[in-house]
Amino acid sequence: MKPDELRNLAQKEDELRKSYRYRINVCCSSGCMPFGALKVLSAFKDAVKESGVEEECYVARTGCIGTCSIAPAVLVEPGDYLYQNVTPEKAKEIVKEHIVNNRPVKSMLYGNEAYFKKQLRIVLRNAGKIDPLRIEDYIAVGGYYALLKALTRMTPEGVIEEVALSGLKGRGGAGFLTGLKWRYVARATGSPKYVIANLDEGDPGVFANRTLAEADPHAIIEGMTIAAYAVGASKGYIYVRSEYPLAVETLKKAIEAAKSMGLLGEKIFETAFSFDIELRLGAGAFVAGEETAILASIEGRRAMPRPRPPYPAQSGLWGKPTLINNVETLANIPVILLKGSEWFSSIGTKNCTGTKCFSLTGKVNNPGLIEVPMGITLREVVFEIGGGVPPGRRFKAVQVGGPSGGFLPEQLLDLPIDYESLTKAGAIMGSGGIVVLDDTSCMVDTAKFFTEFCVDESCGKCTPCRAGLYKLYKILDGFTQGEGDIQDLDKVEDLCEFIKEASLCGLGQTAPNPTLTTLKYFRDEYVSHIVEKKCPAGKCFKDGGGAGS
Amino acid sequence: MSKTVELTIDGKKVAAKEGDNILKVARENNIYIPALCYLEGVSSLGGCRVCVVEIRGSPKVFASCVTPVAEGMEVITDSERLRRYRKWAIELLLAERPHVCSVCVANGNCELQQLATELGVDHLRVDRKWTNYELDLTHERFAYDPNRCILCTRCIRVCDEVEGVHAIDLMLRGKNSKVIFDLDDKWGFAESCTSCGKCSAVCPVGALYVKGKPLSEVKKKELVSFVMSRRSEKTIG
Amino acid sequence: MPDGVQQTGLKTDRRLTLLEAAIKKHQYRKDALLEILHIAQELYGYLDKDLLTHISKLLRLPPSHVYGVATFYNLFKLKKPGAHVVTVCMGTACYVKGAEEIVSAIERDFNVKRGGTTPDGKLSLFVTRCIGACAMAPNTIVDGETIGKATPDEVLKKIRAVVGVEKVEAR
Numbered sequence A: 001m002k003p004d005e006l007r008n009l010a011q012k013e014d015e016l017r018k019s020y021r022y023r024i025n026v027c028c029s030s031g032c033m034p035f036g037a038l039k040v041l042s043a044f045k046d047a048v049k050e051s052g053v054e055e056e057c058y059v060a061r062t063g064c065i066g067t068c069s070i071a072p073a074v075l076v077e078p079g080d081y082l083y084q085n086v087t088p089e090k091a092k093e094i095v096k097e098h099i100v101n102n103r104p105v106k107s108m109l110y111g112n113e114a115y116f117k118k119q120l121r122i123v124l125r126n127a128g129k130i131d132p133l134r135i136e137d138y139i140a141v142g143g144y145y146a147l148l149k150a151l152t153r154m155t156p157e158g159v160i161e162e163v164a165l166s167g168l169k170g171r172g173g174a175g176f177l178t179g180l181k182w183r184y185v186a187r188a189t190g191s192p193k194y195v196i197a198n199l200d201e202g203d204p205g206v207f208a209n210r211t212l213a214e215a216d217p218h219a220i221i222e223g224m225t226i227a228a229y230a231v232g233a234s235k236g237y238i239y240v241r242s243e244y245p246l247a248v249e250t251l252k253k254a255i256e257a258a259k260s261m262g263l264l265g266e267k268i269f270e271t272a273f274s275f276d277i278e279l280r281l282g283a284g285a286f287v288a289g290e291e292t293a294i295l296a297s298i299e300g301r302r303a304m305p306r307p308r309p310p311y312p313a314q315s316g317l318w319g320k321p322t323l324i325n326n327v328e329t330l331a332n333i334p335v336i337l338l339k340g341s342e343w344f345s346s347i348g349t350k351n352c353t354g355t356k357c358f359s360l361t362g363k364v365n366n367p368g369l370i371e372v373p374m375g376i377t378l379r380e381v382v383f384e385i386g387g388g389v390p391p392g393r394r395f396k397a398v399q400v401g402g403p404s405g406g407f408l409p410e411q412l413l414d415l416p417i418d419y420e421s422l423t424k425a426g427a428i429m430g431s432g433g434i435v436v437l438d439d440t441s442c443m444v445d446t447a448k449f450f451t452e453f454c455v456d457e458s459c460g461k462c463t464p465c466r467a468g469l470y471k472l473y474k475i476l477d478g479f480t481q482g483e484g485d486i487q488d489l490d491k492v493e494d495l496c497e498f499i500k501e502a503s504l505c506g507l508g509q510t511a512p513n514p515t516l517t518t519l520k521y522f523r524d525e526y527v528s529h530i531v532e533k534k535c536p537a538g539k540c541f542k543d544g545g546g547a548g549s
Numbered sequence B: 001m002s003k004t005v006e007l008t009i010d011g012k013k014v015a016a017k018e019g020d021n022i023l024k025v026a027r028e029n030n031i032y033i034p035a036l037c038y039l040e041g042v043s044s045l046g047g048c049r050v051c052v053v054e055i056r057g058s059p060k061v062f063a064s065c066v067t068p069v070a071e072g073m074e075v076i077t078d079s080e081r082l083r084r085y086r087k088w089a090i091e092l093l094l095a096e097r098p099h100v101c102s103v104c105v106a107n108g109n110c111e112l113q114q115l116a117t118e119l120g121v122d123h124l125r126v127d128r129k130w131t132n133y134e135l136d137l138t139h140e141r142f143a144y145d146p147n148r149c150i151l152c153t154r155c156i157r158v159c160d161e162v163e164g165v166h167a168i169d170l171m172l173r174g175k176n177s178k179v180i181f182d183l184d185d186k187w188g189f190a191e192s193c194t195s196c197g198k199c200s201a202v203c204p205v206g207a208l209y210v211k212g213k214p215l216s217e218v219k220k221k222e223l224v225s226f227v228m229s230r231r232s233e234k235t236i237g
Numbered sequence C: 001m002p003d004g005v006q007q008t009g010l011k012t013d014r015r016l017t018l019l020e021a022a023i024k025k026h027q028y029r030k031d032a033l034l035e036i037l038h039i040a041q042e043l044y045g046y047l048d049k050d051l052l053t054h055i056s057k058l059l060r061l062p063p064s065h066v067y068g069v070a071t072f073y074n075l076f077k078l079k080k081p082g083a084h085v086v087t088v089c090m091g092t093a094c095y096v097k098g099a100e101e102i103v104s105a106i107e108r109d110f111n112v113k114r115g116g117t118t119p120d121g122k123l124s125l126f127v128t129r130c131i132g133a134c135a136m137a138p139n140t141i142v143d144g145e146t147i148g149k150a151t152p153d154e155v156l157k158k159i160r161a162v163v164g165v166e167k168v169e170a171r
Helices: A003-018 A037-050 A088-100 A135-140 A145-153 A156-166 A178-187 A208-215 A217-231 A245-260 A291-298 A327-339 A341-345 A378-385 A419-425 A443-457 A463-479 A488-502 A506-510 A513-521 A523-530 B022-028 B080-096 B111-118 B154-162 B198-202 B220-229 C014-025 C030-044 C049-058 C063-072 C092-096 C099-110 C152-163
Strands: A022-027 A057-062 A074-077 A081-083 A194-199 A235-240 A276-281 A322-326 A355-362 A368-373 A395-400 A407-409 A433-438 B004-009 B012-017 B052-055 B061-063 B074-076 B142-144 B168-171 B178-181 B208-210 C084-089 C123-128 C140-142 C145-147
Touching: A003 A135, A003 A145, A022 A037, A022 A088, A037 A057, A037 A088, A074 A088, A081 A088, A135 A217, A135 A245, A145 A217, A145 A327, A156 A178, A156 A217, A156 A327, A156 A341, A178 A217, A178 A322, A194 A208, A194 A217, A194 A291, A194 A327, A208 A217, A208 A245, A208 A327, A208 A355, A217 A235, A217 A245, A217 A276, A217 A322, A217 A327, A235 A245, A235 A291, A245 A276, A276 C030, A291 A322, A322 A327, A327 A341, A355 A378, A355 C092, A368 A378, A378 A395, A378 A433, A395 A443, A395 A513, A407 A443, A407 A513, A433 C092, A443 A463, A443 A506, A443 A513, A443 A523, A443 C092, A463 A488, A463 A506, A463 A523, A463 B080, A488 A506, A488 A513, A488 A523, A488 B080, A513 A523, B004 B022, B012 B022, B052 B080, B061 B080, B080 B111, B154 B168, B154 B198, B168 C063, B178 C063, B198 B208, C014 C030, C014 C049, C030 C049, C030 C063, C049 C063, C084 C099, C084 C152, C092 C099, C099 C123, C099 C152, C140 C152, C145 C152
Parallel strands: A022 A057, A194 A235, A194 A322, A235 A276, A355 A433, B004 B074, C084 C123
Antiparallel strands: A022 A074, A074 A081, A355 A368, A395 A407, A395 A433, B004 B012, B052 B061, B052 B074, B142 B208, B168 B178, C084 C140, C140 C145
16 A cells, blocks of 8 residues: 555545435444344444435444443444443334434433543544444545555664553553663564563453454554564564453454555565464463563463563573563554654653553443543542442452452552552553452452462463462461461462562463452451351351351 | 673673573583573473572562573672572472372482482471372383372473484473373373483483483482483474 | 375365365465464364364375474364353453453353363353453354343353253253
């Protein structure tokens, strides 16, 4: 594709878009699909045809709008009218009233403005508003302009500088400065170099990356291509969980579309830069998201992490310099190049710029996919965006950071969300899961649940994680059945310290977090299990005795 | 020519080849660091975490077998914390499968047993697990008892890197990991195995052993160095 | 088929032709093992030892390596699954909202353990760690159809309808 062709296509698409008075976006992501989204989509298409408004109303199949609790969700533009729990019957009425008679159907609208008020959508800028399977939709909203700018008007070093100045940190969890990582790979000797986009979102309760891939795959591809140009890579892999069939399918088609338009492949935009992307499927291993394990998996081996150094930047895939970025990190890149690092770094906090996507789930009134500026407090997320816990229940704790994130109590809810504050409190940013617990959840049982998850997902290479976590799980399991004595709590803390400090990779190093934070903030629950043989939430002691049953 | 770096281990100044790991350099300089999965002559795993050391300036601990030396590095091989961690590592290995020294062929020649004594492991703070893997006696010369395996993977590495065969690998993962021959076949029916005996020679415990011979007769340590000195030139294929 | 590759116990049929074509397309590359295992499972439903031996021979990989990889990843099935498959999501959100009760109810009523298949081969019960539909938790997938915000009773009803039996008594 030539630069002019991109501009012409964008203009043509924009005119086409403007020729319609209305646009109906039907969310067809994994959250809405199981609840009949495709039937709703065809009902809208039929209704529009039957009412004879085809010329003025466009029906689009889009990705996630973010309000997963009201599936299937439909967004009507202009005005961003959001309809909830839409059925084929409701679709007919919406077309008749809203489109034909220009009277939005108030009774079907999702009347929850607070959900969106504190959100800021950068990564999810196009989610729910474009058809992910039409590359033209992405180009119409300015897609691939950042790539054009990078390739024709910026040096690779200039791109890295811009990303570094933006302050963007890796969104996969560790929060390493993206610009710095790119510089390491750019300076490493060895050829060819590789870029890996990490979409092995294995954390239970986290679906932010999947949603991004389903809603806006080209943002990932464009960000990845820019990254490849910056570090001098010629080949890229997107490593995606095979448990995400829709994301896999969407990405596959997006890569094909980009190739056929010449936005991937040889001599992109008639420059000397060539880049190609291949999709690699995971096969059900959480640990494969670890950056050295992902290398092993792409090379067709058991996904076992290895010690660093050497870092993948020096010796990655097949021993070559390799850049590994989370897909959310990559989706930020096009915006940073177009709007500038100064704009980006004005969002969030001084040390932690930009936004973060979270899957907000658990005992919360408005679960869904949210994107918030860094520095927002947990209280705002849980109570304003999330709408608090269900009626009649009391908030107990919030877990941030996936299975190995810590649990934070009510008194820490005013903590700002940024890498430093969360780590200090014993939680982690992780890949972006926020799970809310109310008074029906038992903290000992919950710590046990997450420890069991990590036991199942441990690769088995190092002793602390393989053998230590299992023993930790057994002790916690004993507590929930009335075993153990109070001295065991010191032993648990000592064992947790060993696992945290002596494990080989991030999985083992963070796996004790749920136990350590619940011991720190909810110690009384442990005491009542062990001493009084009672579970305050009524969850444990299933086989007689205790407060349960 | 590779570069030489200078570092200190427990205050002692030593010179080392760049790229070598701390454990190897320490041993060359007669400084003792306890270790278990490490085997000189094959690649390092960094799995057992017994050989952890501290490096001044870092709050973390490092497995010395996989941490390369660096110029000016100050390594500390002994501290209250390191002893505590090493003890946990040994205890957890002992509790992971039914290790009963009195009925083990390796009794008296077992590296796990020796380390337990040395590190003062006199009781276990966690419950033992009684795994019930079947004893494999199908090979005419060797035997394999998975219940005594500590998953150090020395056998896997020596079979792959020294014998060049790769008849052995791990199956499953995490706590369910198991050392296997071919497709989890019985040893006597594993077609890839060349019956060279290197795996049983390097096994630090009594999981892989020569049938009918208590290890005290074999003098395990000498056997290991004998095997390692005769590295085969074979490659995979 | 390249020279020197011995025949294994696999029947020569369309599935084998497709598998070998896929391996050829990947140029017999050893690092394509995961891709090949995905394709093989899609074709055969599960990976038995004959199939794994054949793959190891074609890719010239040690059998122990192939078996190690196939058993490392949860998604690969080494045993034949039941005619109907129920998968209960045990991700965080689903667990918090009572997925455990759903699994226990199925285990109780159909005499099947998680990860196992009923003696008559009709039903397999799997648990998975998060299918990503957390806002609709708890989720259960019955033969590919997702039931969101499900109660144990709803799930049991659905399974009964699909499998065609009320209960499986413990023997």
